Amino acid sequence: MDYLAQQLINGLVLGSIYGLIAIGYTMVYGIVGMINFAHGDIFMIGGFIALITFLVLVSFGLTMVPVILLVVLLVSMAVTALYGWTVERIAYRPLRQSFRLAPMLSAIGMSFVLMNFAQISQGARVKPVPPIVTGGYTLHEGADGFVVQISNVQILVVITTVLLLALFTWMVSRTRLGRDMRACEQDQTMAALLGVDVDRTISMTFVIGAALASVAGMMYLLYYGLVDFFMGFLAGIKAFTAAVLGGIGSLPGAMLGGLLIGLIETLWSAYFSVEYKDVAAFSILIIVLIFMPTGLLGRPEVEKV
Amino acid sequence: MTSIKLFGLALGASLALSTTAFAQDINVAVAGPLTGPEAAFGRQLANGADLAVADLNAAGGVLGKKLVLQSGDDACDPKQARSVAEKLASAKVQFVAGHFCSSSSIPASEAYADGNVLQISPGSTNPLFTERKLWNVLRVCGRDDQQGGVAAEYILKHFKGKNVAILNDKTTYGKGLADETKKALNKAGFQEKIFESYNKGDKDFNSIVSRLKRENIDLVYIGGYYLEAGLILRQMRDQGLKTVLMAGDALNDREFASITGPLAVGTLFTFGPDPRNKPTAKAIVEKFKAKNVDPEGYTLYTYAAFQVWSQAAAKAGTTDPKKVMAAIKAGEWDTVLGKLSFDAKGDIKMIDYVVYKWDDKGNYAEVAAEN
Numbered sequence: 022m023d024y025l026a027q028q029l030i031n032g033l034v035l036g037s038i039y040g041l042i043a044i045g046y047t048m049v050y051g052i053v054g055m056i057n058f059a060h061g062d063i064f065m066i067g068g069f070i071a072l073i074t075f076l077v078l079v080s081f082g083l084t085m086v087p088v089i090l091l092v093v094l095l096v097s098m099a100v101t102a103l104y105g106w107t108v109e110r111i112a113y114r115p116l117r118q119s120f121r122l123a124p125m126l127s128a129i130g131m132s133f134v135l136m137n138f139a140q141i142s143q144g145a146r147v148k149p150v151p152p153i154v155t156g157g158y159t160l161h162e163g164a165d166g167f168v169v170q171i172s173n174v175q176i177l178v179v180i181t182t183v184l185l186l187a188l189f190t191w192m193v194s195r196t197r198l199g200r201d202m203r204a205c206e207q208d209q210t211m212a213a214l215l216g217v218d219v220d221r222t223i224s225m226t227f228v229i230g231a232a233l234a235s236v237a238g239m240m241y242l243l244y245y246g247l248v249d250f251f252m253g254f255l256a257g258i259k260a261f262t263a264a265v266l267g268g269i270g271s272l273p274g275a276m277l278g279g280l281l282i283g284l285i286e287t288l289w290s291a292y293f294s295v296e297y298k299d300v301a302a303f304s305i306l307i308i309v310l311i312f313m314p315t316g317l318l319g320r321p322e323v324e325k326v
Numbered sequence: 327m328t329s330i331k332l333f334g335l336a337l338g339a340s341l342a343l344s345t346t347a348f349a350q351d352i353n354v355a356v357a358g359p360l361t362g363p364e365a366a367f368g369r370q371l372a373n374g375a376d377l378a379v380a381d382l383n384a385a386g387g388v389l390g391k392k393l394v395l396q397s398g399d400d401a402c403d404p405k406q407a408r409s410v411a412e413k414l415a416s417a418k419v420q421f422v423a424g425h426f427c428s429s430s431s432i433p434a435s436e437a438y439a440d441g442n443v444l445q446i447s448p449g450s451t452n453p454l455f456t457e458r459k460l461w462n463v464l465r466v467c468g469r470d471d472q473q474g475g476v477a478a479e480y481i482l483k484h485f486k487g488k489n490v491a492i493l494n495d496k497t498t499y500g501k502g503l504a505d506e507t508k509k510a511l512n513k514a515g516f517q518e519k520i521f522e523s524y525n526k527g528d529k530d531f532n533s534i535v536s537r538l539k540r541e542n543i544d545l546v547y548i549g550g551y552y553l554e555a556g557l558i559l560r561q562m563r564d565q566g567l568k569t570v571l572m573a574g575d576a577l578n579d580r581e582f583a584s585i586t587g588p589l590a591v592g593t594l595f596t597f598g599p600d601p602r603n604k605p606t607a608k609a610i611v612e613k614f615k616a617k618n619v620d621p622e623g624y625t626l627y628t629y630a631a632f633q634v635w636s637q638a639a640a641k642a643g644t645t646d647p648k649k650v651m652a653a654i655k656a657g658e659w660d661t662v663l664g665k666l667s668f669d670a671k672g673d674i675k676m677i678d679y680v681v682y683k684w685d686d687k688g689n690y691a692e693v694a695a696e697n
Contacts, residue, residue: 024540027565031532145361147553151587157564167540172564245529246560247553247585249363255527290533295524296496298533 023163027170028291029284034175034244036283037182041237042260043267043275044189045230051270052206052226053117058128059108060234061257062135067101067235068248069139072148075242086154090177090243097239098232105231106224108135113227114220132253139250149247178240185236186276189229193272198225206270259302266306268319277317281305352391352645354379354635355414356628357398357407357424357434363527363553364402366581367426371448372397373619374628375423377610388636389645400434402427407434415441420645423631426624428452429498435463444647446635448627451575452502456671462647464654464672466630466663468598468679470499473574474506476679477596480693481507481545481572482514488544491520493534493558495550500526503574504549519543526554535561538569548573556585563589570594578623583688591686596679598663600692601626607662630661 042064049057074096078089112131116123157172193199201222204212213219241256242248259282267278282302289301309317356375360368379395387393396419398410407430414422415437421444425431431450438445439462447455447465451473456463481490490511494504501523508521519541524534535558538546546562546569548555559571570592577595586593602611607626614621621629634654639645642653658667667675681693 024536027536027539028533031530031536035530035532140361146365147363147581147585149556149581149585151584152560152589157566159566166542168566170564170566174564241529245557247529247557251362252529286530287533291537295522295534299525 023161023165023167023169024291026161027167028287030169030171030175031291032284032287033280034178034283035287036263036280037178038237038240038244038279039256039260039263039282040276040279041182041185041233041240042256043263043279044186044272045234046261046264047267047269047272047275048202048226048230050264051272052202052223053113053124054121055113055124055128056261057113057227057230058125058257059112059131059135060230061253061255061260062132062139063101063105063108063231063253064234064238064241064256064260065139065248065250065253066104066135067097067231067238068242068252069143069148069238069250070097070100070235071239071242072150072248075150075153089153094236094239097235101235101238102228102232104135105227105234108231109224109227114223132257136250136253143250145250147247147249150242152246154243174244178244181236181240182276185233186272189233190272192229198222202226262303262306266309266316268313268316271316271318274316274318281317350391351394352388353396353417353419354393354632355396355398355417355419355422355424357400357410357414357422357430358426359402359430360397360399362401362403364427364551366552366579367449367576367624368399370579370621370623370625371424371426371628373614373621374448374625375632377613377617377619378423378629378632381610381613382632382636388639389643398422398424400425400427400430402430404429404433407431408437410434411437411443412441414438415443419443420647421446421635421639421650423448423628423635425450427497427499428455428502431455431463432458432498435460438462442647444635444651446631448631449575449624450499452498453506454498454502456673459671461651464631464634464651464668466627466634466661466666466674467575467624468677469673470503470574471506472677473596473679474503474508475510476681477507477547477572477574478510478514478516480594480596480681481511481547482516485545486516489542490516490518491522491538491541491543491546492518493520493546493548493550494523495526495548495554496523497526497550499574499576500549500551502549504547507547507549518547524550524554526550528554529557531558531561532565534558535565535567538562539565539567543567543569545570545572551576552579552582553585556582556590559586559589559593575623577684578682578690580620580622580688583684588686590684590688593684594693595682595684595690597623597682598627598678599680600682601630601663604662604664606660606664610662626662630663630666633661634659634666 045060074093112127154174160169201217263278263282264275267274286298289298358368358371400407411434428450451470494500572594575597578597583590638653642649682690684690
């Protein structure tokens with residue numbers, strides 16, 4: 022029982038990171054109807070910005086961890102959002118009226134551009150940071166001596182994810198920008214006729230998606246203690262899978278999909294073999310798609326963004 | 327169309343001219359993971375090769391000809407290693423110091439054998455590298471069956487009756503080393519509690535760490551590279567495990583400590599006796615230090631590979647790889663690692679693995695034999 026609890030904690034944290042990235046895929050798909058393959062690399066850029074900001078702050082002699090975390094969070098969200106905006110502006114917007122596959126191919130190209138940009142500007146090696154957030158809590162000590170442990174980083178990852186998810190759900194359902202996004206999702210021409218600035222709304226979608234990915238990148242840096250230029254690929258694939266599993270286009274679906282993928286991987290490694298955890302995750306994806314082709318929460322009547 | 331043909335002709339002519347211009351030089355190469363997760367080792371190899379070639383050229387080259395050093399980046403990927411090897415072979419390289427990862431050295435060696443290139447690996451420890459009876463391979467390091475034996479001996483001495491887990495990353499090197507260590511342990515009647523593999527490139531090992539915790543593992547032996555080992559160590563400490571981590575020679579770079587920070591303290595690994603401390607290496611180590619390079623890990627092994635090859639070529643009076651190889655196997659060579667001689671397979675005729683321990687300052691030192 023204790024063992025299961027520990028594994029659930031592990032899976033929950035991993036799933037939260039997947040979920041944060043998956044939201045970016047799902048938001049863009051909901052509005053523009055394209056899969057933004059460069060999103061995994063935006064996540065990677067976010068991790069690097071967080072790393073650079075962190076090192077700069079430390080070199081200024083700042084030692085208060087909460088202050089560092091806040092500044093790193095804000096800077097990396099801002100800068101990565103700028104990347105998201107730029108990518109949309111130069112790679113997707115000119116192709117919006119083109120045939121359907123064009124922006125997708127452009128996205129794949131953008132993914133390579135970002136990856137190589139990071140490789141050339143930051144070097145091809147893994148960039149580690151020493152543990153920043155340390156310590157943790159013992160939740161329960163079992164009779165057989167098994168200790169259920171949750172570290173402060175894990176708590177931070179889960180709390181940040183929940184807060185951000187709440188914030189963005191509120192934004193999409195309650196604010197002017199959210200209303201514009203939902204309008205664009207239903208019918209861009211009609212929305213434009215009614216005075217919605219479609220270009221601006223789509224830009225904002227990319228900006229928000231990139232900001233969330235940067236938070237995921239920062240959490241990744243804190244949790245695993247390193248970033249590298251190719252981390253966006255695998256994480257991107259997993260998060261994309263999560264978005265499809267949850268029903269692409271659905272915001273809670275992305276989060277649910279992320280959590281499920283994280284939990285499946287963890288529990289499979291816990292009780293069966295580590296080697297086949299990816300096989301397990303993708304098998305479940307296939308089974309779900311056979312019986313629910315639109316994913317778990319992707320029913321057409323569900324409000325999508 | 328005509329202009330393109332003309333241009334092609336001109337290009338071909340200029341290339342032909344440039345090759346004749348350089349025909350007086352000898353092409354040699356260093357190949358290894360210059361990029362990617364194992365790049366720290368690629369840098370060790372490149373540092374060793376750079377200084378070795380500079381020193382040889384300063385001393386008048388080999389057979390009166392200058393050496394030109396080329397480099398090949400395999401990123402520790404078997405496919406890329408094979409294509410790098412083919413490229414180097416077609417560039418008429420006479421000698422390659424490389425590769426690092428066993429999974430790269432093995433496929434590359436076949437391309438070198440076909441392309442008439444002599445290959446000395448500074449750091450590929452998988453037994454298969456020299457077991458395939460290829461004419462062109464040598465290594466200046468030990469083998470994983472020796473390394474696994476030394477690791478098993480240490481475990482039997484210090485962890486008798488304790489719980490041991492063995493993990494590997496499914497690569498040629500990692501799986502091979504884990505298998506050898508397991509074999510040596512089992513032969514002595516010691517049974518490990520967990521034998522598992524993980525995917526190289528994964529970042530999240532929390533699930534397997536919890537398994538180690540459930541089984542009360544005292545020592546986890548890892549057949550794998552420093553990146554994954556470092557992550558496993560961090561995640562073990564995050565979950566409150568005091569388990570000791572032990573691994574092979576792929577932990578011999580400071581990069582490991584930069585991932586783990588002070589958590590590295592107490593981590594064990596096996597590697598040859600520190601070449602930096604050998605009296606034969608003293609002058610060369612000073613040279614590296616003057617260039618602000620710490621010749622750790624396989625740096626000096628790479629330097630030694632060039633020494634073996636250049637001395638044998640001088641003795642054979644040719645750089646023809648087959649003749650040089652015959653000379654190498656027949657003789658004994660003075661290198662920074664001491665005197666080296668090779669058996670018919672191409673392995674060095676000495677077994678010298680020792681156990682090292684990391685401290686909390688990011689340094690490692692040999693564990694004294696009596697402890």
